[in-house]
Amino acid sequence: MSTQSETVFVTGATGFIAQHIVKQLIEKGYKVIGSVRSKDKGENLKSLITEAGLDSNFFDYVIITNLIDKQPFDEVFSKHPEISIVLHTASPVDFNAKDAIKEIIEPAVLGTKHILQSAKQHPNIKKFVITSSIVATIDVSEDGKPKGTITEESWSGLETKHLSGPEDTFVGYGISKTHAGQEVVRFQNEEHPNFTIVSILPSYVFGPQAFEVKDKSQLNFSAELVNKVLKLKPNEEIPPLTGIFIDVRDVAHAHIKAFQESQKTNGKRLGLDAGEVTNELIASIINKNFPKVDIPKGSIEKSNNQLQSRGIGFDFSESKKILGFDYIPLEKSIVDSVQQILNAK
């Protein structure tokens, strides 16, 4: 373990991605203050950290129950002047919401706005990383048929008018990440903060949970995508899914590199793409590595056809060059996820 003395504030520390960030930060010798939504969640995370053999003296938590007010962020930064790095990962990833504007878009956008404004008032903060998403680059609105090549420069163009109704959480999530990303750009351009800012844009995030899974009914959205294939009966249709993916351990690594190498990353949007994925490919990988699991076989030919008919491509090679590390391949990501799900009883 190195002997970093810097303190990092991680919002949404209980999240799938954030738990890996917290774990990797502690392993690297950073002190971490995580925001959680309740004392129970904070204590639970603390015990997972201890059970994993990490030094829990390097982790503390604060309770922030919602993201829409600025005051809780002001309080954290005033009480903890030792914070020099902020990683803002908290954002609703809730596809069961009943009101996309109130439950998804407002917390994402106001949370981003308020934490940036609050950080600006605290001169000890030198580096800021925000978790965006590739959905901020792709137009997923109902009539939008994305075409061409998506890069770090692309924007979804999504607006609230694209919502088909209050429960349109898919488009709502796209709007939330787009508008939060635009707020970051506005803040950078107009408010000239004393800290560097980097946005990380993960694609579908696969891979194991950072800590032991005690209840597999509570997996987060993207881990649940793998779990769904695992639950298919052998004769069932494999539901189509196409996209690009990144392993969660690489997402955490990218957040850390983003602030450690801020001279290269400042002001950038970094898209994370470790390759293409389909449910057909996921099923093939599970069959190859877990012969006792009885699910549909998965077809490489179907997978290729689905990917070809998508009409869009991604080029995040510039981000990969800047980050400068090799990404975990799909097979390892899926095998490690499935192994963990099968181990959790």
Ligand code: NAP
């Ligand atoms: P997650 O496991 O659902 O984590 C989300 C975190 O944000 C949790 O800590 C959650 O707290 C917190 N949160 C959500 N809504 C909140 C609210 N209204 N007020 C306060 N805290 C709130 O999801 P994740 O996959 O790790 O996502 C983390 C970040 O990565 C998000 O910004 C997401 O948009 C982005 N991302 C994820 C993926 C993916 O495939 N997973 C891909 C691209 C980008 P609780 O634990 O208390 O619910």
